[in-house]
Amino acid sequence: MGAFDVVAVRKQFPALDEGAAHFDGPGGSQTPQAVADAVARTMTSALANRGQLTAAERRADEIVVNARQAMADLLGTSAQGIVFGRSMTQLTYDFSRTLAKTWSPGDEVIVTRLDHDANVRPWVQAAEAARATVKWLSFDPETSELDDIAPLLSDRTRLVAVTAASNLLGTRPDTERIAAQVHEAGALIYVDGVHLTAHAPVDARYADFYACSPYKFFGPHLGVLTAAPELLETLKPDKLVPSTDAVPERFELGTLPYELLAGTTAAVDFIAGLAGTGSTRRERLASSLQAVEQHEDALRDDLEARLRAIPGVTLHGHAAHRTPTLLFSVEGHAPSEVAERLAAAGVNAPAGSFYAYEPARHLGLGPAGAVRAGLAPYTDQSDVDRLVAAVSALTVRSSTN
Numbered sequence: 001m002g003a004f005d006v007v008a009v010r011k012q013f014p015a016l017d018e019g020a021a022h023f024d025g026p027g028g029s030q031t032p033q034a035v036a037d038a039v040a041r042t043m044t045s046a047l048a049n050r051g052q053l054t055a056a057e058r059r060a061d062e063i064v065v066n067a068r069q070a071m072a073d074l075l076g077t078s079a080q081g082i083v084f085g086r087s088m089t090q091l092t093y094d095f096s097r098t099l100a101k102t103w104s105p106g107d108e109v110i111v112t113r114l115d116h117d118a119n120v121r122p123w124v125q126a127a128e129a130a131r132a133t134v135k136w137l138s139f140d141p142e143t144s145e146l147d148d149i150a151p152l153l154s155d156r157t158r159l160v161a162v163t164a165a166s167n168l169l170g171t172r173p174d175t176e177r178i179a180a181q182v183h184e185a186g187a188l189i190y191v192d193g194v195h196l197t198a199h200a201p202v203d204a205r206y207a208d209f210y211a212c213s214p215y216k217f218f219g220p221h222l223g224v225l226t227a228a229p230e231l232l233e234t235l236k237p238d239k240l241v242p243s244t245d246a247v248p249e250r251f252e253l254g255t256l257p258y259e260l261l262a263g264t265t266a267a268v269d270f271i272a273g274l275a276g277t278g279s280t281r282r283e284r285l286a287s288s289l290q291a292v293e294q295h296e297d298a299l300r301d302d303l304e305a306r307l308r309a310i311p312g313v314t315l316h317g318h319a320a321h322r323t324p325t326l327l328f329s330v331e332g333h334a335p336s337e338v339a340e341r342l343a344a345a346g347v348n349a350p351a352g353s354f355y356a357y358e359p360a361r362h363l364g365l366g367p368a369g370a371v372r373a374g375l376a377p378y379t380d381q382s383d384v385d386r387l388v389a390a391v392s393a394l395t396v397r398s399s400t401n
Helices: 006-012 014-018 035-042 054-073 086-099 121-130 175-184 229-233 258-275 281-308 335-344 357-362 381-400
Strands: 082-085 106-114 133-137 157-163 188-192 211-212 224-225 313-316 325-330 370-374
Touching: 035 258, 054 082, 054 224, 054 258, 054 281, 082 086, 082 188, 086 121, 086 188, 086 211, 086 224, 106 121, 121 133, 133 325, 175 188, 175 224, 258 281, 281 313, 281 325, 281 381, 325 335, 335 381
Parallel strands: 106 133, 106 157, 157 188, 188 211
Antiparallel strands: 082 224, 211 224, 313 325, 325 370
8 A cells, every 4th residue: 555645636636726625525526637638538539439440439449448447447346247327326227127127026125224315216116116025224323333134134035225335424334244144045235335435445246236426436427337247147128129238238328428438437547546556456446545545534533523522513423334424413503504604614515415315314314414524535634624613613603692
């Protein structure tokens, strides 16, 4: 693992020149110059539908091939099992409908109270259409740890949908252990890796399906799903008659956004270069993300301790294993008001439930949610200091009124 230089990292992000302290990364990270350049360069190059006849066709094909390999390197899986889509939500809906074709009345699907709704509602709706039974795995509101899944599993379980990390609370369930239990029951597991992939090394081979979003880790807005090619071969999605039936292309509707795929490759290469060591890109990615994890967790621990010491601040979620994500409320202030006050101080920490409908409701926060502070590789100590100072100023004003 190489040395992590946050000063050098920050210089790669033009958006930081505006001066705001960005804690809004869980909703989408800022973009490094290298990624923007890759997108622009692709859009101004000659392109055509994929093929091998012309330079434009070959360029398009190479972009797709490179992007599949980049994502496979990031996730530790096969390039032939990488599927691109408009978003993780769109991919999950597509796969829920495809998998539901194999379900029968009385079959069971398990979803959790911890997940973003993109890994809940598609499965609930697909189960309803197939007349399958939906079971709910809950979590402890105090610790934000998932309950034991074993009592919910049966020989009728067909699929379990679970998050690798909560986008609201940061909780990182032991998805590898859950996957082993799910597989022992003869079922499939679909893992939402959107929030985790930006913060830690990932080896997604334990999951039957693992989905993520490059715009959470410095890339463009699209979604990625990885699965074993052999598993994808068994699935028959709805598709146009003349479109290819090859895997993984049979799951990709229409022409792929070549410029976004080029940006995705650039984002993966950017991560590999943060603090990467090793002879392969996969090795450099793993060491870089280990360094990122150490940097972010150290700042999170400092921020958490200082917020906890401010009178009137309540922190939600206390899982032992978490991403660098904190959710908090300030007594006497609506979450939206806190976010507005922070924004006025140049601190971007939004408020809401962030589409984590079930966990926000389970915590009693409702649609208003709370304020979320998410750290990123470009977060530095001065950002943390600014957030703490802004929250402290808010509580001081409240106590003097």
